[in-house]
Structure formats: C-alpha cells, structure tokens
Amino acid sequence: ITDAFRASILYFTDDPACNPDAMHWHSDGLLLLSGEKIAAAGDYHLLKTQLPPELTVSHWPGKILCPGFIDTHVHYPQTDMIASPAPGLLPWLETYTFPTERRFQDSEHAHEVADFFLDELLRNGTTTAMVYCTVHPESVDALFIQSEQRNLRMVAGKVMMDRHCPDFLRDTAETGAHESEALIRKWHGRGRQLYAITPRFAPTSSERQLVLTGELASQYPDTFIQTHVAENKDECHWARSLFPKARSYLDIYDQCGLMRPRAMYAHCIWLDETDRRRMAETQSAIALCPTSNLFLGSGLFHFEPAIAAKIPLSIATDIGGGTSFSMLQTMNETYKIARMGGHYLPAASMFYLATLGAARAMQLENTIGSFTPGNEADFIVIDPQATPLLARRSQHLNSLEEQLFVLAMLGDDRCVEATYICGKKYIS
Ligand code: GUN
Ligand code: FE
Structure with missing residues (x-):
C-alpha cells in the first residue's frame, strides 16, 4: 500500500438497473492504492487494519471519491x-x-x-x-x-x-x-x-x-x-x-x-x-x-x-x-x-x-471506470456542497439516491475538488 484516502466512496461493479448489488457506497470509506493501481476500496473501519503504520491518510471529510x-x-x-x-x-x-x-x-x-x-x-x-x-x-x-x-x-x-x-x-x-x-x-x-x-x-x-x-x-x-x-x-x-x-x-x-x-x-x-x-x-x-x-x-x-x-x-x-x-x-x-x-x-x-x-x-472493464483491485487509479474528489445552493440543499436530503440525484442535477465543474491520474493529484 502506497497511498490511502479517507472519504465517502462511490463506485459500481455492475449495472444498477439489472443488479441490486451493483452500487457500492461507503459513507466513511477508505481507498487504498498500490502505486498507480487500486489496491482496495471499502469501509474505513474494516480496511484500516491494512494501513501501513507509517502511512499518512489523506482525509477528505464530507467529500466523495469516485472513479474519474x-x-x-x-x-x-x-x-x-x-x-x-x-x-x-x-x-x-x-x-x-x-x-x-x-x-x-x-x-x-x-x-x-x-x-x-x-x-x-x-x-x-x-x-x-x-x-x-x-x-x-x-x-x-x-x-x-x-x-x-x-x-x-x-x-x-x-x-x-x-x-x-x-x-x-x-x-x-x-x-x-x-x-x-x-x-x-x-x-x-x-x-x-x-x-x-x-x-x-x-x-x-x-x-x-x-x-x-x-x-x-x-x-x-x-x-x-x-x-x-x-x-x-x-x-x-x-x-x-x-x-x-x-x-x-x-x-x-x-x-x-x-x-x-x-x-x-x-x-x-x-x-x-x-x-x-x-x-x-x-x-x-x-x-x-x-x-x-x-x-x-x-x-x-x-x-x-x-x-x-x-x-x-x-x-x-x-x-x-x-x-x-x-x-x-x-x-x-x-x-x-x-x-x-x-x-x-x-x-x-x-x-x-x-x-x-x-x-x-469501450471494452475497458478491469482497466478503468471502477475501484476493482488492479484497476488504474484514475479518480476524483467530489465536493457535494460546492455551491451555496448545493450546501443548502444538502441539509434536506433523505436518502443516498436523493443526494446523488441532486449532485447530478445541480453539480458541475465546481464540484470537482481534485482529479487523480494513476494515483497522482493532477495540477495543471
Ligand atoms: N456529424 C458529422 N460531424 C459531426 C460533428 O462534428 N459533430 C456532430 N455533432 N455531428 C457530426
Ligand atoms: Fe460528434
């Protein structure tokens, strides 16, 4: 394990329209990288035992990590x-x-x-x-x-x-x-x-x-x-x-x-x-x-x-x-x-x-698009409260579906706090 990120985590392993277990959401999640690849993604409290003792965890409370x-x-x-x-x-x-x-x-x-x-x-x-x-x-x-x-x-x-x-x-x-x-x-x-x-x-x-x-x-x-x-x-x-x-x-x-x-x-x-x-x-x-x-x-x-x-x-x-x-x-x-x-x-x-x-x-499953171990670590940090309206609207959410729906309707580039390419934060 070379890098660790703690935040909410969202990714898919199948089509949610066909499979009720397709969506993975960890409200307090941990994403672990091994170099340029995904090593693991899951609940912080379950995965933290895998953290090397000397590794600093990047903590993004209130943010969502999702594949690029x-x-x-x-x-x-x-x-x-x-x-x-x-x-x-x-x-x-x-x-x-x-x-x-x-x-x-x-x-x-x-x-x-x-x-x-x-x-x-x-x-x-x-x-x-x-x-x-x-x-x-x-x-x-x-x-x-x-x-x-x-x-x-x-x-x-x-x-x-x-x-x-x-x-x-x-x-x-x-x-x-x-x-x-x-x-x-x-x-x-x-x-x-x-x-x-x-x-x-x-x-x-x-x-x-x-x-x-x-x-x-x-x-x-x-x-x-x-x-x-x-x-x-x-x-x-x-x-x-x-x-x-x-x-x-x-x-x-x-x-x-x-x-x-x-x-x-x-x-x-x-x-x-x-x-x-x-x-x-x-x-x-x-x-x-x-x-x-x-x-x-x-x-x-x-x-x-x-x-x-x-x-x-x-x-x-x-x-x-x-x-x-x-x-x-x-x-x-x-x-x-x-x-x-x-x-x-x-x-x-x-x-x-x-x-x-x-x-x-694109027939690139198991390369990009998910947090499956071994995939390339291209991911983003989403701020679901990036605008005044989103911050206000976030106080009145009753479900994960509502939270993601509001993000899809009201979100834009302002919600993308950081973009990581093969595990490295991109700075233009
Ligand atoms: N059809 C052929 N060329 C184009 C293009 O550049 N844009 C779009 N939208 N349609 C096209
Ligand atoms: Fe086109």
Missing part, C-alpha cells in the same frame, strides 16, 4: 467554437466546424488547443475520453503528446473524410487509410494511449473510404472505431440518398465491417429495431450526447428500446455540438431526455453510465 468520469464522444478541435448558433447540424458543420478544424494543419495551434482541452476535461473530472481530432495527422500527434505528458488514458483518432467537405479538410480513401495505419502503429498501446479509427460520418466518406476503413478495423481488431450515426433527420435522408443500397443508415457501416466490439456510435437517435439488434449482436456501443442533441435540435434519444435490446450504452458531451464539458451536466440533460421519452433514470444509473457503463461500452 469517461466521456465517450468529444471533438477537441471544436473547443473554440462551442455554443455557436445555427439552425441544425448540417449548417452548423458548414458555418463553424469546417473553418475551425482547418486551423489544425498548424501543429502549434493543435498543441495549444489540446493543452487547454485536456486541462478542461480534468477540471471537470473527466479522466478518459474518446476524442475526435481533425483530418490532419498532426492534430492526433498533438492530442496524444499532451495526453502522454499528463499520463492520461485517452482514445483518439484522425478524422477521415474524402467528399462533401472543403478541399482543405479532404483526404482520399488511400491517404486516409495509410495515415490512420501509421498513427495506429505509432500510438495504439503506447503507454496509456489508444487509437480510434475515425470516419467522420457516412455522408463525408466515399464507399471506397468506408471499405478501406473496415479493412483497417479488421486488421487491427483491438483498436477502437468511432463515428456518428442517425443524429439528425436531414443527415439521415442525406446518408440514405448517398448509399441507396443500404437497408438503413447504420447498415452502411455494417456492410463495410465497421460494427464490432470497441465501435462507438454517437447519437443513434433515429435507429430502427433491426439496427438495434445489430448493435447488440456486434457489441457496438452507443454514445448518447444529450446536450448536443438538445442544442442542435437533433432529436430525443429513446431509452426503452435501447435498454430492451441490451445495447452497451454510454453518455458523452460531444463538444462543440454539446454545450458543457461537465459529465454532471451531461447526466442532468440525459435525465431530462429520458423523462421526455417516459423513462425514469435513477441517479445510480447516471453515475454508472459515466463510469463503469462507459468502460464496459
């Missing part, structure tokens, strides 16, 4: 265009996204944005993310170099797009695949860095590009895949008209071999039952992006059919379509979208989705 949040879909180059007004996804891409992403041909600019972006994630308690870079390989190097300097576990990839975008952001089917393969060899599994094969979305890739992308994905089966699907009705019509032979928008990716474990599909609002069955069969996962879906007016994700189909589910910010870096604010908007669809999402499920649920969706 995981954001399964976010665009780092869009940091500087967050909250840009536009009537829907496609005009928003044309007006703001493409000109903003152009600047990442300049490696110095990419580093400056990646540096800010990663600090902002950490300030919000997010310790792992699946990150879109731009079409420029330099933008991927910048993100991974900045991530490596902080010892973060990040998943990222170069955007591939070879049509329906400005010339200055266009690759070709061949250069996109070659550059991606070179980046996989350079970065995938180097330290904590992991690579995601990243076709932007079907409308900006030729069929040949998607086919080569699928070949790359089968050649490197433990890499990740990330793309967008069924986000917005205009986008769905466009995708269908470009690939008339496909059964559905999702089927375009399926036909090219892009559905498999470690494939993360952002949005998934406008799927049908056959699509949902394919998601579950192939162990492809959903990244639900609530602040983005509301901000861009894309639509309301339907929980019940996704849960019934047993599709791996996670929640994500989708910066800069999304409007907050905070996974607590993302829980808040997830809850409201669920309610609008008649589904009730308990607080336990929201915290699960942002931690172990995401790790499972």
Whole structure:
C-alpha cells in the first residue's frame, strides 16, 4: 500500500438497473492504492487494519471519491467554437466546424488547443475520453503528446473524410487509410494511449473510404472505431440518398465491417429495431450526447428500446455540438431526455453510465471506470456542497439516491475538488 484516502466512496461493479448489488457506497470509506493501481476500496473501519503504520491518510471529510468520469464522444478541435448558433447540424458543420478544424494543419495551434482541452476535461473530472481530432495527422500527434505528458488514458483518432467537405479538410480513401495505419502503429498501446479509427460520418466518406476503413478495423481488431450515426433527420435522408443500397443508415457501416466490439456510435437517435439488434449482436456501443442533441435540435434519444435490446450504452458531451464539458451536466440533460421519452433514470444509473457503463461500452472493464483491485487509479474528489445552493440543499436530503440525484442535477465543474491520474493529484 502506497497511498490511502479517507472519504465517502462511490463506485459500481455492475449495472444498477439489472443488479441490486451493483452500487457500492461507503459513507466513511477508505481507498487504498498500490502505486498507480487500486489496491482496495471499502469501509474505513474494516480496511484500516491494512494501513501501513507509517502511512499518512489523506482525509477528505464530507467529500466523495469516485472513479474519474469517461466521456465517450468529444471533438477537441471544436473547443473554440462551442455554443455557436445555427439552425441544425448540417449548417452548423458548414458555418463553424469546417473553418475551425482547418486551423489544425498548424501543429502549434493543435498543441495549444489540446493543452487547454485536456486541462478542461480534468477540471471537470473527466479522466478518459474518446476524442475526435481533425483530418490532419498532426492534430492526433498533438492530442496524444499532451495526453502522454499528463499520463492520461485517452482514445483518439484522425478524422477521415474524402467528399462533401472543403478541399482543405479532404483526404482520399488511400491517404486516409495509410495515415490512420501509421498513427495506429505509432500510438495504439503506447503507454496509456489508444487509437480510434475515425470516419467522420457516412455522408463525408466515399464507399471506397468506408471499405478501406473496415479493412483497417479488421486488421487491427483491438483498436477502437468511432463515428456518428442517425443524429439528425436531414443527415439521415442525406446518408440514405448517398448509399441507396443500404437497408438503413447504420447498415452502411455494417456492410463495410465497421460494427464490432470497441465501435462507438454517437447519437443513434433515429435507429430502427433491426439496427438495434445489430448493435447488440456486434457489441457496438452507443454514445448518447444529450446536450448536443438538445442544442442542435437533433432529436430525443429513446431509452426503452435501447435498454430492451441490451445495447452497451454510454453518455458523452460531444463538444462543440454539446454545450458543457461537465459529465454532471451531461447526466442532468440525459435525465431530462429520458423523462421526455417516459423513462425514469435513477441517479445510480447516471453515475454508472459515466463510469463503469462507459468502460464496459469501450471494452475497458478491469482497466478503468471502477475501484476493482488492479484497476488504474484514475479518480476524483467530489465536493457535494460546492455551491451555496448545493450546501443548502444538502441539509434536506433523505436518502443516498436523493443526494446523488441532486449532485447530478445541480453539480458541475465546481464540484470537482481534485482529479487523480494513476494515483497522482493532477495540477495543471
Ligand atoms: N456529424 C458529422 N460531424 C459531426 C460533428 O462534428 N459533430 C456532430 N455533432 N455531428 C457530426
Ligand atoms: Fe460528434
């Protein structure tokens, strides 16, 4: 045992919607580390016998220790265009996204944005993310170099797009695949860095590009895949008209071999039952992006059919379509979208989705997302009374569920008191 932290402890070992023993809460808890790994988590009075006599315990009374949040879909180059007004996804891409992403041909600019972006994630308690870079390989190097300097576990990839975008952001089917393969060899599994094969979305890739992308994905089966699907009705019509032979928008990716474990599909609002069955069969996962879906007016994700189909589910910010870096604010908007669809999402499920649920969706269980012994010690210290309103509201709580629910609804970056990466406190 090298480090010990005493506070309340919250983590999951299973999905609380399916297993009543999934959530672990220790109001006076002890988290023990062995170097960069979790050694144990439990009740202080039970675990204190394991404390080496000379070790000082970091005591955080009234605070909550929980695994670092995981954001399964976010665009780092869009940091500087967050909250840009536009009537829907496609005009928003044309007006703001493409000109903003152009600047990442300049490696110095990419580093400056990646540096800010990663600090902002950490300030919000997010310790792992699946990150879109731009079409420029330099933008991927910048993100991974900045991530490596902080010892973060990040998943990222170069955007591939070879049509329906400005010339200055266009690759070709061949250069996109070659550059991606070179980046996989350079970065995938180097330290904590992991690579995601990243076709932007079907409308900006030729069929040949998607086919080569699928070949790359089968050649490197433990890499990740990330793309967008069924986000917005205009986008769905466009995708269908470009690939008339496909059964559905999702089927375009399926036909090219892009559905498999470690494939993360952002949005998934406008799927049908056959699509949902394919998601579950192939162990492809959903990244639900609530602040983005509301901000861009894309639509309301339907929980019940996704849960019934047993599709791996996670929640994500989708910066800069999304409007907050905070996974607590993302829980808040997830809850409201669920309610609008008649589904009730308990607080336990929201915290699960942002931690172990995401790790499972990414096939990184037993690495991150929980306090299971041997996991990497990425965790946060939450102050549940960080604001005057939270402090006042905390005087009137009747249950743990109420406490966590209030935190998910009213909390944000102000509640993240500290972020630990592999057992070390992060200082920007
Ligand atoms: N679909 C294709 N590209 C994008 C993007 O950058 N953001 C969002 N939200 N949807 C997309
Ligand atoms: Fe996105």
